[in-house]
Amino acid sequence: MSKRDYYEILGVGREATDQEIKSAYRKLALKYHPDRNPGDAQAEESFKEAAEAYSVLADTDKRHMYDRFGHQGLGGAATGGFDPSVFTGFEDIFGGLGDVFGLGDMFGGGRRRGGPQRGADLRYDLEISFEESAKGTETSIQVPRQESCETCEGSGAAPGSKPTMCPQCHGRGQMRYQQGFFTVARTCGQCRGTGSVIQKPCTTCRGAGRIQKERKITVRIPAGIATGQRLRLTAEGEAGSAGGPAGDLYVVVHVQDHPFFRREGNDLYCEIPVNFPTLALGGRIVIPTLEGDEEPFQVPEGTQTGTTLRLSGKGMPDVSGRGHGDLLVTVKVVTPKKLTREQKKLLEQLAEALPKEKFSPTPHDGEDRGIFDRVRDIFG
Numbered sequence: 001m002s003k004r005d006y007y008e009i010l011g012v013g014r015e016a017t018d019q020e021i022k023s024a025y026r027k028l029a030l031k032y033h034p035d036r037n038p039g040d041a042q043a044e045e046s047f048k049e050a051a052e053a054y055s056v057l058a059d060t061d062k063r064h065m066y067d068r069f070g071h072q073g074l075g076g077a078a079t080g081g082f083d084p085s086v087f088t089g090f091e092d093i094f095g096g097l098g099d100v101f102g103l104g105d106m107f108g109g110g111r112r113r114g115g116p117q118r119g120a121d122l123r124y125d126l127e128i129s130f131e132e133s134a135k136g137t138e139t140s141i142q143v144p145r146q147e148s149c150e151t152c153e154g155s156g157a158a159p160g161s162k163p164t165m166c167p168q169c170h171g172r173g174q175m176r177y178q179q180g181f182f183t184v185a186r187t188c189g190q191c192r193g194t195g196s197v198i199q200k201p202c203t204t205c206r207g208a209g210r211i212q213k214e215r216k217i218t219v220r221i222p223a224g225i226a227t228g229q230r231l232r233l234t235a236e237g238e239a240g241s242a243g244g245p246a247g248d249l250y251v252v253v254h255v256q257d258h259p260f261f262r263r264e265g266n267d268l269y270c271e272i273p274v275n276f277p278t279l280a281l282g283g284r285i286v287i288p289t290l291e292g293d294e295e296p297f298q299v300p301e302g303t304q305t306g307t308t309l310r311l312s313g314k315g316m317p318d319v320s321g322r323g324h325g326d327l328l329v330t331v332k333v334v335t336p337k338k339l340t341r342e343q344k345k346l347l348e349q350l351a352e353a354l355p356k357e358k359f360s361p362t363p364h365d366g367e368d369r370g371i372f373d374r375v376r377d378i379f380g
Contacts, residue, residue, distance in 0.1 A: 003071050004049070006052075006053035006056055006057055006066065007053075007057070009028075009049055009050060009053040010024040010025055010028065010050065010053050010054065010057065011024055011028075012024045014067065016057075018058070021054065021057050021058060022054075022058065025050055025051075025053070025054040025058075028046070028047075028050040029047060029050060029051065029054075031046075032044070032046040032047035032050065033047060034047065056074065062074060116240060116241070116242045116243045116244035117240055117241045117242065117244040118240050118244050118245050118246075118247060119146065119237050119238035119239045119240040119241070119244065119245065119246045119247035120146075120237060120238045120247045121237045121238075121247040121248050121249070121250060122143065122145055122236075122237045122238060122247065122248075122249045122250070123249075123250050123251075123252060124141055124143055124249060124250070124251045124252070125251075125252050125254060126139070126141060126219065126221075126251050126252065126253055126254065127254045127255075127256065128221060128225075128253060128254070128255055128256070129255075129256050130255055130256055130257065130258035130261070130263075131290075132221060132255075133221070133223075133224070133225050133226065133253070133255040133316075134223060134224070134290050134316055134317065135223055136220075136221055136222050136223035136224075136225075137220075137221045138218060138219070138220050138221065139218075139219055139221065140216055140217065140218050140219070141216070141217055141219055141251070142214050142215070142216055142217075143214065143215050143216075143217055143236070143249060144212065144213070144214045144215075145212075145213065145214075145215060145237065145238045145239075145249075146210045146211070146212060146213075146238040146239050147210060147211060147212075147213045147215070147238075147239045148209065148210060148239040148240075149202060149204055149205035149208070149209055149210055149211050150204075151202050151203075151204035151205065152202035152204065152205060152209065154209045154210070154239070154241075154242075154243060155198075155202070155209060156198050156201060156202055156205065156207040156208060156209035157198050157199075157200060157201065157202060157207075158200040158201060158202050158203065159202070161199065161200040163194075163196035163197060163198050163199075164196060164197060164198075164199055165195065165196055165197075166188060166190055166191035166194070166195055166196055166197050167190075167197075168188055168189075168190040168191070169188035169190070169191060169195065171195040171196065172188070172195060173187065173188055173191060173193040173194060173195040174186060174187060174188055174193070175187075175188050175189075194242060209241060209242065210238075210239050210241065215236075217233065217236055217249070219231065219233070219251055221253065222319050222321075223317045223319070223321075224266065224316050224317040224318050224319035224320075224321075225253050225255070225319050226253075226255060226263070226316075226319070227253065227254050227255045228252070228253070228254075229252075229253050229319065230250045230251060230252045230253065231250070231251040231253070232248055232249075232250055232251075233248060233249040233250075233251065234248050235247075235248065236248065236249035237249050260288070261290060263316060265325060266315050266316045266317070266318055266324065266325025267315045267316070267325040267326050267327070267328060268290060268314070268315040268316060268325065268326075268327045268328070269327075269328050269329075269330070270288075270327070270328075270329055270330070271329070271330045271331075271332055272285070272287060272288075272329055272330075272331060272332070273331075273332055273333075273334035274299065274303075274305075274331045274332065274333060274334065275333070275334055275336075276333055276334075276335075278299055279299065279302075279303045279304070279305065279331065279333055280301070280302065281301055282298070282299055282300055282301030282302070282303070283298075283299055284296060284297070284298055284299070285297055285299055285331075287309075287311065287327070287329050289311075289314050289327060290314070290315075290316070290327075295311055295314065295327075297309060297311070297329075299331070303331060305331065305332055305333035306330060306331070306332065307330070307331055308328050308329065308330045308331075309328070309329045309330075309331065310326050310327070310328050310329075311326060311327040311328075311329065312326050313325075313326065314326060314327035315327050
């Protein structure tokens with residue numbers, strides 16, 4: 001009896017990728033699995049046929065031989081049904097559905113679920129001031145977490161005793177059952193996969209091997225850190241179980257707003273008031289910086305309100321330590337609310353000296369064309 005084409009069995013073309021082949025097999029295996037079709041000989045045969053096709057097409061060398069010479073090119077590699085060694089990664093193939101059908105433990109490929117396991121990662125949200133984010137700081141935080149029990153050193157057994165071999169699975173952590181045409185290994189229900197049982201539980205942790213504690217941890221905040229960035233503290237998460245490694249602690253930083261500066265990337269932005277004569281004639285102003293001092297700056301003659309001045313290297317430090325951003329200062333003309341008689345007289349004289357031409361939609365040479373364009377757009 002001639003065999004069907006493996007590509008035809010899986011319903012894919014010969015140019016199919018490895019992922020497409022795996023996906024096609026997954027659908028067929030779920031459809032024809034014996035647990036879904038108890039007593040259905042045809043479904044069982046289809047399941048074996050799909051498994052055999054996948055065992056060949058999932059193997060690069062076997063697929064190459066099959067593409068060149070067909071079934072004859074495989075010799076005895078696939079004539080006896082499927083190759084169990086292909087299915088050591090069933091949980092990957094079935095996308096986490098292995099436990100539903102017992103597939104994760106097929107062919108001796110199961111894992112001890114109760115064995116050493118890594119502890120859970122933890123998250124801590126930390127709020128710091130704008131100045132602390134700029135200069136960096138060191139602070140202490142209180143983190144509640146599961147820690148290894150000191151009394152039993154994480155074993156779960158009372159001092160002077162130790163876990164003993166599970167009498168049900170004899171230390172394997174698994175129980176094997178015959179299911180249809182193959183053997184299924186399931187996690188032992190008595191020891192939960194650890195392979196051992198605790199006869200005398202530790203009175204401190206009650207056999208869990210871990211206890212809840214609140215730990216004080218020092219966190220170093222690098223200069224330049226921004227809101228949303230996180231710091232990873234290795235092995236500062238919850239303790240692992242059955243001797244497994246601890247998880248990590250992720251500190252997520254939230255930076256408070258500053259009353260004067262606004263941050264964009266590593267650049268800082270701010271606005272400062274400047275009087276009209278300084279903008280018109282040019283002059284020296286002082287600009288506050290993040291360091292707390294004042295930076296002198298020469299305003300060019302004829303500077304318009306709204307102009308942005310740039311101070312290089314006066315912004316936030318880069319969190320990686322590679323230099324600083326810039327400080328961008330927007331100048332805004334300030335109009336005095338109270339004037340002395342002398343000041344009013346001087347302004348009146350200035351007003352008399354300035355041109356009194358009526359507004360024209362066509363600006364004269366040297367005038368701000370942008371303003372005229374905006375006014376013309378508004379009033380037609």
